[in-house]
Amino acid sequence: MLTIFSFGFAFLYVPIFLLVVYSFNDSRLISVWGGFSTRWYTALFEDEQIIDAALLSLQVAATSATFATIFGTLAGLALTRMANFRGRLFFTGILAAPLVMPEVITGLSLLLLFVSLQELIGWPGSRGAMTIIIAHITFSMAYVAVIVQSRMLTMNRSLEEAAMDLGGRPFRVFVDITLPIISPAMLSGWLLAFTLSLDDLVIASFASGAGSNTLPMVIFSKVKLGVTPDINALATLIILVVSIGIAIAGWIMFKQNKSLSQQNT
């Protein structure tokens, strides 16, 4: 059992590890170790196409993650705190469907929507950051909803109930009581939405117009023809940023859990 586990584990991590190691390889060839070098990092920062794409991707990811967190939290709230409303089952269905929908279908359908809307009402005038953001909100709000929903189902509801009994209006109860409790879940939802957006190639390719290339689109066009060392350097930087983000999120949740367990005892 342990052998299989270790094997599976190595299987998950060795490729990432090798990517990091080879980003410092002076040689252009993977098979040759040409000595330690940071030349690919220098090359990376001089590549304007990559810098522009990275800036666009960060902008898209931050905006879409924020909206996805708002909508996803509202959806989670609707499903856990609002008594049965009309179309609830249907709502559950279309909320979860983007989680398993193949990206090519989501991407194609959104593009055709944008094109048709443009024909009918003249909006959106052109496809770019805006349309990619809309597409990303749509598929990542489901992830936020799942995370927030599970937190809302497991949290202790006695505080909410007490506030309601004392005449608190639902909106105030949500802002004053529920929101602080679910905020770590919302944060991890935001981070997940941010990462998913930063990583998406297929949906962004469909939703974007000519000229606006996100980072994954640039990476894809570069690596389609084979291994390029500056992408190794880029990958290492992304892994570094993500690790720091996860460490911070983990630390916040750890502190939150600790204070929660102190309250309970």
Add this chain to the structure above:
Amino acid sequence: MANPRQALGDLLWRRIVIVLPYLWLVLFFLVPFAIVFKISFSDPIVAQPPFTPLFDQSQNFLNWFQGSLNNYLFLLEDNLYWVSYLRSIKVAFISTIFCLLLGYPMAYYIAQSPPTKRNVLLMLIILPFWTSFLLRVYAWMGILSTNGIINSMFLWTGIIDEPIQMLYTNFAVYLGIVYTYLPFMILPLYANLERLDLNLHDAAADLGGKPLQVFRDITLPVSLPGIIAGSLLVFIPAMGEFVIPALLGGLDSLMIGRTLYDEFFVNRDWPLASAVATILLLILVLPMVFFQRTQAKSVEENS
């Protein structure tokens, strides 16, 4: 009791909570499918956008659905498409089996380790999922290519005399899919095995059950919902996968996701791409509904 103004405020809040995400999903998820379906019946033309108009005002309502089945007939006639569909089903199915074979022991190992260790192990399974999917697939290009790490090592040790072609083969596609979707298999399996009552195991063993027997008669049936959820979470997205066959696969590993992508971006035949998407959706609708059902059930059980 609430005064009328407060009551109005409560109602408004309730409306916002439900209607805002609902409306968003209807507009940007549901309506687009209707459009895909509609366009799959139109004919391609050389124009911008490259398909015959959706809404032709000159026609009355009966003719509104000015569809043609041309695209679907074409899909049937040309081998390329149904070979792509079949290959996608095959690749997704075999990859799911491998994910299960590798993922089940891993999930089991995590579930039966001490609780303090459990969260760390689980975190380590989730971690790769947070790093870029595209870059993790790309990492395999450097490992598998003819002058890549595996071939260099084998050549150096003298196991082989000339490099083996691994990149741009079906093998690489299977490897890539199992690699990227393994966490999706492990997580639902773990969630299920974690609740497994180990007393049942001890009881069965005490009564003389052989390990294999205990596994078959007790562990396996209990973890069946996890197996189903995990398998569907791997099978459904793998079926429409584009990036992995595009980067790791060869010319003979054309899957339907890539066919659709090429039809759209290379051939610019939007109506045909829509028809390809519609059929893919029809194939996947059954497993998707099945997945939703099992998910809804497990949410109910937890709450």
